[in-house]
Amino acid sequence: MPAKEKQSIAIKAAEPAYLPQLTLDCIVLGFHQDQLRVLLLRWKGTQEWSLPGGPIQQSESVNAAAYRILKERTGLDQIYLQQFQVFGDLVRYNLPEIKTKLQHLINPELWYNRAVSIGYYALVEYSKVNPTPDLFTDECQWWEIKEIPNLLFDHNQIVEAALQALRQQINWQPIGLNLLPEQFTMPELQRLYEAILNRPLDPRNFHRKILSLNILERFPERRKGGAFKSPYLYRFNQEKYEAVLQEGNLSFL
Amino acid sequence: MPAKEKQSIAIKAAEPAYLPQLTLDCIVLGFHQDQLRVLLLRWKGTQEWSLPGGPIQQSESVNAAAYRILKERTGLDQIYLQQFQVFGDLVRYNLPEIKTKLQHLINPELWYNRAVSIGYYALVEYSKVNPTPDLFTDECQWWEIKEIPNLLFDHNQIVEAALQALRQQINWQPIGLNLLPEQFTMPELQRLYEAILNRPLDPRNFHRKILSLNILERFPERRKGGAFKSPYLYRFNQEKYEAVLQEGNLSFL
DNA sequence: TCAAAAGTGTTAACTTTACACCCATGT
DNA sequence: ACATGGGTGTAAAGTTAACACTTTTGA
Known part of the structure; x- marks a missing residue:
């Protein structure tokens, strides 16, 4: 220089x-x-x-x-x-x-x-x-x-x-969603959480827990492309998400 | 000046x-x-x-x-x-x-x-x-x-x-204990938590919850002085307390 | 003996965990 | 047809929440 x-x-x-x-x-x-x-x-x-x-x-x-x-x-x-x-x-x-x-x-x-x-x-x-x-x-x-x-x-x-x-x-807030694109699948979200927490999670329990927050919306279509059952696509409902972030009174995972 | x-x-x-x-x-x-x-x-x-x-x-x-x-x-x-x-x-x-x-x-x-x-x-x-x-x-x-x-x-x-x-x-850590003198009673501790959280707590549930942390020791003597049943005195066990603070993996109240 | 506050146990509701099989898709 | 990963339910264990009466003490 x-x-x-x-x-x-x-x-x-x-x-x-x-x-x-x-x-x-x-x-x-x-x-x-x-x-x-x-x-x-x-x-x-x-x-x-x-x-x-x-x-x-x-x-x-x-x-x-x-x-x-x-x-x-x-x-x-x-x-x-x-x-x-x-x-x-x-x-x-x-x-x-x-x-x-x-x-x-x-x-x-x-x-x-x-x-x-x-x-x-x-x-x-x-x-x-x-x-x-x-x-x-x-x-x-x-x-x-x-x-x-x-x-x-x-x-x-x-x-x-x-x-x-x-x-x-x-543990308190569904932060993970900020890291994903607008549309994502449940397994993607789960892998994100696993990466952050650095431990494996049970897919059935994870699915139930996330849905119970009521901040996700499922699309009617699924994602095609792999040699396996196509997963559903989700997006998150911005309003409900904001509400949950505000309250911050959920314990999570 | x-x-x-x-x-x-x-x-x-x-x-x-x-x-x-x-x-x-x-x-x-x-x-x-x-x-x-x-x-x-x-x-x-x-x-x-x-x-x-x-x-x-x-x-x-x-x-x-x-x-x-x-x-x-x-x-x-x-x-x-x-x-x-x-x-x-x-x-x-x-x-x-x-x-x-x-x-x-x-x-x-x-x-x-x-x-x-x-x-x-x-x-x-x-x-x-x-x-x-x-x-x-x-x-x-x-x-x-x-x-x-x-x-x-x-x-x-x-x-x-x-x-x-x-x-x-x-919610995560038994912070409240730092605010009390070395010896304190369970009702005192409860009132402290109520003051911080700004809501009433059930004495039986509180008692059980706090004791389950295993960071308290009860003295054989009770505190005299009021026109009522004398409460037990407790102190907290510094070592166990530190351990709990470290882990920070308890959800609480 | 009365008033004030302390001590204590049980049940129901809820939450969390553990666990396994079938399904859809592309090759 | 098979390999891959996705979707899903149930039961047991653990945790939390709700609830009321008896005891001790000093005045």
Whole structure:
């Protein structure tokens, strides 16, 4: 990278148009081929990966910053987003190591000694996402949750914390549906839950439980295509779903 | 207040020894005379109340800042503390109004246009607390949760959010015990739960449910003193309690 | 002896779990 | 015809909810 560009990126990151020493990290989760996946970015000129994220502008709320970042990285704007934890330890990762690894992109003097990060997880429909790198990265890609490499910063821990938070929440609220396309089959939904909870579920009990929430509508047609009995298609009833999310007083699975 | 002192307080608040534009608010909950209570501070020379809180030092983690503030306001250091939400809206309260109300304490020019606040709730044993005001306030007092006045900033909303978070958590974890003295009776514990959940509970079912957690030990003696049957005293078994907190896989009440 | 609050058990309703066979479809 | 995966019901176990009377104590 020419020195000029390096300089301008670095200045941008330090600009006082942002809240200093505060960042935001997003765990963007999708579901594809029976696997939970997370969106990661590869930093320019390196093989180093990290979560999408960044600073918060003075002129936007923290939630708006999360939506903005998600919009930039995925192209989507109607997204289920959940703030789940603040990472505020004094030493969250090996800063000298980061400075060295990224010195070709960011002037080492411009790093804060510490920053606090607000963690969000987002649930998105895999097929609608258009993964887009940011200024510092030149690749944005889905990774299977079980194959995530060593990430920069404390991002491995943040992913782990996000998954724990998600597993908690899924006990109370039918979050899983945000990860599926508009039409989906019961076995697909079940595999999604199995992926999130990381354990097998009984199909008969699962079926009964989900239907008892009364947030699904079954289509008359079935999905064709495999060498087996065609499954029914469902979609979820947005209104009833919202009502259930509001109340949040169901225990689930 | 003499101009000199005003100046020094103001400089302190703006000192770069703190993370800029980030603060922390603590909802300190206690239980006394069958009522949930919250610790509030009255600002010097005003009748205005707010939550304890403040900025985070560069040299301390966010959690450490919360413990520090709690220690300063209550004298306690072994406290159940739970980070529950970040308040990051662009406009969280009427800033010009705040500047005016507190201009005798803080130079209006020193306020940030916005700040993000990290909300913590703390559960403490009422009788052990020694309420202590901070630099800006001259009174620190318990208020019944149902009688909280209009607070400065967005603190009424923050209290409301804390209570909601607490009610959620109490479904999973036997939090209530943190609010009671070492020895307590079953009816006391029940009244605590009723205060948090804001609804009556059946004493027989409650008794059974709590005991089934296996975290309580009953003393042979009973508590004397009222014109009625003396209740048994209990304490909780720290080890088993910790184990239950860890797992967090019990649904409760 | 009376008033106040504590202690305690049973049943019905509901929820959760465990479990296995037949069906539809494409090759 | 067969391999693949989808759809479906029932019974037992466990959990939750509803409900009322007797006991102890101090005044």
